Amino acid sequence: MKKSVFDHIIHGGDYNPDQWIDTPEIWDEDMRLMNLAHVNSATVGIFSWSMLEPEEGVYNFEWLDKLLDKLHENGKDVILATPSGARPVWLSQKYPEVLRVEETGIRNEYGVRHNHCLTSPIYREKVRNINTKLAQRYKNHPAVKMWHISNEYCGECHCELCQEAFREWLKKEYHNSLDELNFKWWNGFWSHQVTDWSQINSPKFRGENHVSAMKLAWRRFVSESHISFFENEIAPLREITPNIPITTNFMKMYDGINYQDFAKKLDLVSWDNYPAWDKGNNINEALDTAFVHDAFRTMGGGKPFFMMESTPSLVNWHDVNKLPYPRRQELSSIQAVAHGADSIQYFQWRKSRGGHEKFHGAVVDHCGHENTRVFKEVSNLGKSLEKLSDVVGERCNSKVAIIYDWENGWAVKSFCGYNNLQRDYYHECTKWYAPFWEKGVSVDIIAMDDDYSKYDLVIAPFLYMLKEGTKERIESYVKNGGNFVAGYLSGIVDKDDLCFLGGFPADNLKDVFGIWVEETDSLPDGMKNVVEFNGKKYDAINFCDILHASSAEILAEYKEDFYKNMPAVTKNRYGDGIAYYCTFANSGDFFYDFVKELVSTNNIAPDTGIVTENGVSVRKRGDMIFVMNFTDGEQKVTLDKTYKNVLTGEEISGLTTLNKCEYLILE
Ligand code: GLA
Ligand code: ZN
Numbered sequence: 001m002k003k004s005v006f007d008h009i010i011h012g013g014d015y016n017p018d019q020w021i022d023t024p025e026i027w028d029e030d031m032r033l034m035n036l037a038h039v040n041s042a043t044v045g046i047f048s049w050s051m052l053e054p055e056e057g058v059y060n061f062e063w064l065d066k067l068l069d070k071l072h073e074n075g076k077d078v079i080l081a082t083p084s085g086a087r088p089v090w091l092s093q094k095y096p097e098v099l100r101v102e103e104t105g106i107r108n109e110y111g112v113r114h115n116h117c118l119t120s121p122i123y124r125e126k127v128r129n130i131n132t133k134l135a136q137r138y139k140n141h142p143a144v145k146m147w148h149i150s151n152e153y154c155g156e157c158h159c160e161l162c163q164e165a166f167r168e169w170l171k172k173e174y175h176n177s178l179d180e181l182n183f184k185w186w187n188g189f190w191s192h193q194v195t196d197w198s199q200i201n202s203p204k205f206r207g208e209n210h211v212s213a214m215k216l217a218w219r220r221f222v223s224e225s226h227i228s229f230f231e232n233e234i235a236p237l238r239e240i241t242p243n244i245p246i247t248t249n250f251m252k253m254y255d256g257i258n259y260q261d262f263a264k265k266l267d268l269v270s271w272d273n274y275p276a277w278d279k280g281n282n283i284n285e286a287l288d289t290a291f292v293h294d295a296f297r298t299m300g301g302g303k304p305f306f307m308m309e310s311t312p313s314l315v316n317w318h319d320v321n322k323l324p325y326p327r328r329q330e331l332s333s334i335q336a337v338a339h340g341a342d343s344i345q346y347f348q349w350r351k352s353r354g355g356h357e358k359f360h361g362a363v364v365d366h367c368g369h370e371n372t373r374v375f376k377e378v379s380n381l382g383k384s385l386e387k388l389s390d391v392v393g394e395r396c397n398s399k400v401a402i403i404y405d406w407e408n409g410w411a412v413k414s415f416c417g418y419n420n421l422q423r424d425y426y427h428e429c430t431k432w433y434a435p436f437w438e439k440g441v442s443v444d445i446i447a448m449d450d451d452y453s454k455y456d457l458v459i460a461p462f463l464y465m466l467k468e469g470t471k472e473r474i475e476s477y478v479k480n481g482g483n484f485v486a487g488y489l490s491g492i493v494d495k496d497d498l499c500f501l502g503g504f505p506a507d508n509l510k511d512v513f514g515i516w517v518e519e520t521d522s523l524p525d526g527m528k529n530v531v532e533f534n535g536k537k538y539d540a541i542n543f544c545d546i547l548h549a550s551s552a553e554i555l556a557e558y559k560e561d562f563y564k565n566m567p568a569v570t571k572n573r574y575g576d577g578i579a580y581y582c583t584f585a586n587s588g589d590f591f592y593d594f595v596k597e598l599v600s601t602n603n604i605a606p607d608t609g610i611v612t613e614n615g616v617s618v619r620k621r622g623d624m625i626f627v628m629n630f631t632d633g634e635q636k637v638t639l640d641k642t643y644k645n646v647l648t649g650e651e652i653s654g655l656t657t658l659n660k661c662e663y664l665i666l667e
Contacts, residue, residue, distance in 0.1 A: 004304055004342055004393035005146060005245050005268060009385040010077065012041035013346030013363070014309065018051045019353070021063055029368070030350060031074045036370055037363060038382025041077040043308070043345065044068075045134070046151050047113065049083035049091075053130055056090060061137055072143035080144050082134065082233055084127045085151030086113035091126060098123040101159035103204050114154055118225035119161040124232045131233055135240035147241070148308070149233055149248040152272065154256055156222045158202045167197045169221045184496040185213040212414045213496040219410045223258040227265060249308040252292055253426055255413075258406040260447040263299035270306035271296050272347070274315055275332060277324045283615040286335065286630035287437050290617065291430050293339035294396075295404060295445035302395050302444070304342040307333070312346045313361030313374045321359075326373065327661040330381045331628055334663050337385075338619035338626035342392050344385060346378070384647050388665070394622025398444040399604055400436055403460040404429045405448040411465035411497055418489070419522035422542040422585070428461040428487065431588055435595035440606040440618035452477040452484075456602055461487035466506055467495050475512050479575030483602050486513065488543045488583050489520060505581075513579045514552030514572030517545045521563070530559040531568040531584060533593065540568065540584035547583060555580075569594070609640030616658065625666040629658035643667060 012034075020026040034042070044067060045052070053059055071078050092099050092110040100115045101107045108115055116123050138144050156162075174181040178194055187193045192211065194200055203209050203218050234246055245267035250259050252271065263269050271292070275285045296305045312329055314321045324332075333344040351362035363378050364370075370379070404426070412425045429445075436443045444455070448470045452458045458477065463470075463486055471491070478484050491505025500506035504517040521544040523529065529540040533556035546563045552570035559565075570581045582594070598604075607620040615631035624646060629635050635658050642653040643666035658664065 006077070006342065007392060008040065008389045009337065009392055010041045010306065010343035010345065011382045011385050012039045012076070012343075012349070013043060014046060014348040015042035015044050015350075016047065016348055016352070017044070017067060017350075018048050018063065020350070021051070026350075027067070027070060030364070031070060033364055033370055033375075034076060034349070035074065037375060037379045038386060039349075039363070039378075040075070040382075041079060041145075041343075041345070042071055042349065043079040043081060043148050044071075045083060046081040046148065047083060047086045048081075049086065049130060050088035052083065052134075053088065056094065059133060061133075065137075068138065068141050068143050072141070076143065077145045078141075078143040079146045079148045080134065080138060081148040082127070082131045082150055082237075084116065084123075084130075084149075084233060087116065087123075091123075095120075095122045095126075097159070097161065098126075100155065100157040101162070103158055103202075104206075105158065105204075107159065114152060117157045117159050117161060118222070118229050119157065119159070119165045121161075124229065127233055128236055132236040132240070135237050139241045139244075144244065146268070147234070147237055147244055147246045148270075149230060149246060152249055152251050153226045153230065154251065154254060156202075156225075156256065158204070162225070163201055165225065166202055166218065166221050167200055169224070170200060170217060171197060173217065173220075184498065185211050186498065187211070210416075212411075212416070213498070215414045216407070216410055216495075216497055219256075220258075220407070222256065223261065226257045227262050230262070230265065247306060247308070250296065253295065255406065255409055259296075260299055260406050263296075266300070268303070268306060269296050269300035270308035270343070272309035273307050273332070273336065274309075274311060276318060277322075277328050277332065279318075279320075279322050282630050282632060286615070286617060286628075287434055288430060289332070289335060290339060290437050291433050291445065293336060293341065294398075294433075294443055297340035297396065298401075298444040298446055298450075304340050304393060304395070306343040306345065307336040307341045308343070308345050309347040310336075310345065311361040312363050312378050316357055316360040325661055327377060330377055331630070331661045331663055333381055334384075334626060334665070335617070335628055337388060337391065338617075338621055338628065340396050340621060344381065384665075387647055388624070391622050391624045394624070396442045396619070396621050397607070398442040399456045400441060401444045401446045401450075401452065401455040401458045402429055402433055403448050403458065403463060404445045405463070405465075407467065407495075408448060408463060408465045411493065412462060415464075415493075415497060418520055419524075419542050421525070425462055428585065431586075431591055432459050432461050432487075432595070434588060435592045437617060438614060439599070440608055440610065440612070440620075441599065441604060442607050442620065449473065452482060453480070455482070456604055457483045457485070457598060459485040459487075460490060463487070463490040464492050465495065465497070466491055466493075466500075471506055471508055474579075475508050475574075478512055478577035478579045481576035483578050483580070483598070484512075485580040485582060485598070488545045488585065490581075510550070512572070512574050513570065513581045514550050514574070515547045515567070515570050515581055516550065517547040517583075519546045520544065521546060521561070529561055529563075529584070531556050531586075531590065532559050533569060533590065534597075536593065538586055538590040538593075540586060542585040544568075545581075545583035547581070552581070611638040611640070613637075623667055626663065627658065627666065628663040629660065632660055634659050637664070639666075
């Protein structure tokens with residue numbers, strides 16, 4: 001059975017030759033260069049709407065016909081985009097309702113991109129029209145292998161159409177009952193009871209912005225509006241081209257859209273990866289990127305994902321755009337494959353001559369030829385990727401999961417209380433992820449309502465909000481033999497940010513963890529408590545839950561302040577499993593030691609026997625093992641047996657050295 005959409009790793013990226021429409025020789029030169037660069041695919045048409053429909057209802061597809069034919073003649077696969085990410089000027093001029101209204105209530109003028117109203121029936125219709133035309137015209141084109149829907153959906157609109165849609169959304173959410181809404185939003189406080197749906201507007205700085213349940217509802221609404229906009233976009237494609245898979249490119253952990261929900265609508269998840277290499281701590285950057293790759297792989301149900309964009313050299317939108325070290329981007333690309341990517345794609349193929357992104361890295365620079373460092377690196381990587389076809393479609397096998405949940409992230413951000421300055425849910429999760437990454441243990445990044453049963457260990461940092469069914473899910477997981485770790489301030493509120501009554505963590509979880517959390521202390525930056533665990537002392541920073549152990553065993557205690565000698569980490573046997581509770585935030589060293597213990601007591605072995613130093617990451621995907629040096633120097637790696645070096649075909653064993661940015665692919 002075919003494991004993937006393609007049987008080889010896709011190597012290519014955004015190709016915008018509509019910029020060079022008057023110089024056909026450049027198109028021909030592009031084909032020559034793509035062959036030289038071992039590029040096998042091109043993503044086209046992302047921002048081509050005004051070229052495809054220069055006037056309302058007047059279409060011009062001839063240039064795209066020629067382009068697709070040319071790519072096909074040269075053996076390239078095409079990922080064809082729908083152009084809704086940027087509108088033609090005529091459309092905004094004739095139908096101002098398509099323009100987004102900002103939180104200030106002011107409607108934007110035409111400009112930039114990614115700024116349509118999510119609700120406008122006219123924009124939705126125009127998008128459906130152009131998508132229908134594209135699908136009809138190219139449904140049988142042999143080069144077209146996948147749809148790239150729009151580009152990096154983002155933002156929100158506060159126009160009257162969106163306000164009305166929000167009210168309709170609320171009616172559905174709260175069963176057409178203002179009583180229910182008033183209760184769930186706790187509107188009895190500050191005299192906020194709503195007596196008519198028309199009284200509700202989107203949250204605004206100059207309006208309502210203190211009702212956290214309402215802010216959560218708005219976030220859910222905006223997220224669902226993007227998804228429904230997407231569904232409107234793809235309706236004609238599903239009908240006319242049912243066999244062409246669909247993706248849209250996500251932006252790292254962008255929190256304006258619940259990607260964990262959105263991913264369920266895609267045939268394949270893809271994302272745009274722009275780490276800030278060589279500007280600070282490369283090991284942290286690598287760890288952060290690894291976490292995101294794992295999150296997208298998990299969102300796609302464990303199937304391979306696409307790295308839809310990356311830069312082959314520098315970007316143009318950092319404050320200072322540092323050139324990456326030689327082979328850095330190659331290493332970054334191999335990291336994506338190691339974590340489950342079946343594609344390495346760039347923004348963009350050829351540097352723009354003008355416009356906003358003319359100094360953004362591209363495979364072909366303004367000089368126009370192949371004799372550049374960047375071109376050679378891309379071409380070398382392309383050659384290597386051709387040797388990795390066996391890994392295409394292969395999965396990574398994770399026995400450990402970390403819950404990073406989009407909606408919990410929204411809730412953590414929106415409440416007022418405790419430590420209002422240190423509220424970085426994402427980094428709290430990456431801190432727990434770090435020791436696994438360093439030890440070469442594969443981790444999935446799941447949502448709170450995903451299936452826990454396939455994991456030996458599930459870690460839930462700062463799981464402040466519990467959706468319906470989550471308490472029961474945790475309980476049954478532990479009862480049936482699972483190991484569950486909760487971080488501080490877990491199990492505090494429900495989906496509408498209403499606190500659970502009767503003590504924290506919520507309801508049955510007090511029994512599962514064998515504890516009751518009475519208070520939570522918040523420590524200003526620079527202030528700390530001390531926790532003693534296995535005879536060693538660690539800093540407790542930012543948050544400290546103060547709890548009582550009922551049935552739980554105490555693994556660590558606080559050593560200072562009025563809660564000296566009270567439990568800091570607990571462990572409770574419940575049914576056939578164990579539930580741990582960790583009451584405090586820490587800068588990292590505690591997690592390393594605690595995870596070491598979790599991993600050994602729960603028999604979770606690293607995915608390979610290869611031993612490396614800090615900053616050298618080992619990943620196993622299918623039968624291939626990737627060893628990658630993210631440090632700024634040479635590192636030693638000890639191989640536990642004789643492997644085949646996939647890229648050279650040679651046998652390799654024992655102690656070996658990896659230079660800066662060097663990697664090994666073993667079998
Ligand atoms: C995003 C966009 C691209 C381009 C790149 C530049 O990812 O999708 O169109 O603007 O950024 O880094
Ligand atoms: Zn709108």
